[in-house]
Amino acid sequence: MIEAQALSKRYGAKAAVDAVSFTVHPGKVTGFLGPNGAGKSTTMRMIMGLDNPSGGRVTVNGRPYAQHRAPLREVGALLDAKAVHTKRSAYNHLRAMAATHGIPDSRVREVIELTGLGSVAKKRVGGFSLGMGQRLGIAAALLGDPHTVILDEPVNGLDPEGVQWVRHLAKGLASEGRTVFLSSHLMSEMALTADHLIVIGRGRIIADAPIQSIIDGQGKARVRVRVDRPQDLLGSLAGEGVTSQVLEPELVEITGVEPRRIAEIALRERVLVYELTPLQVSLEDAYMQLTQTEVEYQSHDLPLTPATPDVQQVPAHMEGR
Template identity: 55%
Template sequence: MAHKWRGGARALSVEGMIELRDLTKRYGEKTAVDGLSFTVRPGIVTGFLGPNGAGKSTTMRMVLGLDTPTHGSVRIDGEPYNHMREPLHSIGALLEAKGVHPGRTAYNHLLCMAQSNGIPERRVGEVLEMVGLQDVARKRPKGFSLGMGQRLGIAGALLGDPRILMFDEPVNGLDPEGIHWIRTLMQHLAREGRTVFVSSHLMSEMAQTAQHLVVIGQGRLLADTTMSQFIAENSRTRVRIRTPEPERMQDVLVAEGLRPVAGHEGSLEVEGGDAARIGELAASHGLVLHELSPQRASLEEAFMRLTAQSVEYHAFAPSDGPDSGGPAGPGGPGEPGGQAPQPGGPAAPPGRPSQPAWGQSWKKGRER
């Protein structure tokens, strides 16, 4: 298929989509991806989220034909990746930034990719300048920092000026300027009408970048929705109130059937309350308000709530003991069936063996 280049950019003529239908991948008895079906559409940045071991990388590898599905299919512009004659014109991807021949310079690495897909050599210089590596173009990537390796991988993804971009942890190793740059780049590409599919564990960054989310856990689809809907459906909203008369305010709220609880710095918090209605109640009772603000959950809170049962690897945080003031998790103090912390360390989660206090094991070893 012939491609027309205009000033280093190929005109976008066909909207690109990634379509997964009942995609499944098994390794022996382990199912890494289990019947995934969703579509990644153009014009928006779609975030791909899931805990470690959820199957995100395996899914992306199957999109690029690097792993063969056990069942189901994945299509790029209506055909499998391995049916494309010059795939870099349709989809560019960053999966492993260090996947570079150590003996080639950055320029020659990209030149080999360009020649294999019928891309003009001048495009190599353009993408190196775009990612800020023009000054190290003739150096070997084996001496590159992690951030520089990421930039080279992104240059490779952009090389064919594709309709579809797919990035796995693109901000890994980048400094704040680099993170801002790749975020801006992905949003710009989406505004051009391209399809941008990005996986990341940095929830705060994803919240600023993506407009749509696909969330998986243990290989299964958990959510396929907009960012705003995802947060609204998987979190609890609350209203924070600060007043010089918190006791009176609490009595008014309780009389209305609301259940205020103590918040930070003497505030009250009402879960599921309506800020406008609470303001009207305060006014009707002559109560002065210093703050009346809806508190919305972050993407991280919503993600943790949805995927709590899908986390494959659990770690235990250190604790200073019963008076550390840390929040109690499910099954912890204050929860039905929760266990109080035992002297010397936190209680073990239900069904798990008790853990020694932080540092206790090696201290005992030294005492011996």
């Protein structure tokens, strides 16, 4: 279990993490989401004792990380897959870690096979691809067979098979009663993996609930409607919180109104409806609505214009030469 109480981290006048409190329970996969600069990595570093809090406290399995006598057996973490000695082999990197806790070589070989690194275990880490480095980081996190596992962007650089493997691994660890805390920017993958979500924005917790509750609470009803006179229907539906998008001449997508209400208005206006399809709100939709005012670094669409070639004027007497 991970427990944070009024946890804060300041860098001068900036509060990277601002008095956050949350609990990550065992037996489930808890996802940690937030825009870039929201405080996710800083929070994870404080959990692992790599950054000292400016205020509050955080414990893992009842104690601050630094107070555990055998921390690798309590919590395993992947925070930075590049934090390795690049001239060591994967096998020797894990053996060096294992030696600090009296972990036998048999466990080193076990996590190497578990993470699919058997064929490259004796190769230098400096030559590893991003995906192989991620697998090595996960192997290191699992080395001490810990009660709590923290993974920051674990699927970064992995191929589809690797992404699926991480999903099954996280769920498997949770099913054994372990605490699993992971972050990812892949909303589709988080939707398949996590049971519970903690969302942080500008250093503060803005949601802490089961994943389906967040989707249900943030996502507005979306309906795809095919009608013979779209404008007549949309004119009658206009109102606060209702938006629409014309996809085809007779196909529109309406947000913010329930399908039954659309059907009632269509009947009243004598508009022929020959398709009425409620659309499932995704985790990405809910997340974007939840964090739309919490994004510190925001991109803006630019108009797409044809590139103008850099043409030099050719003197008349040189043409054709």
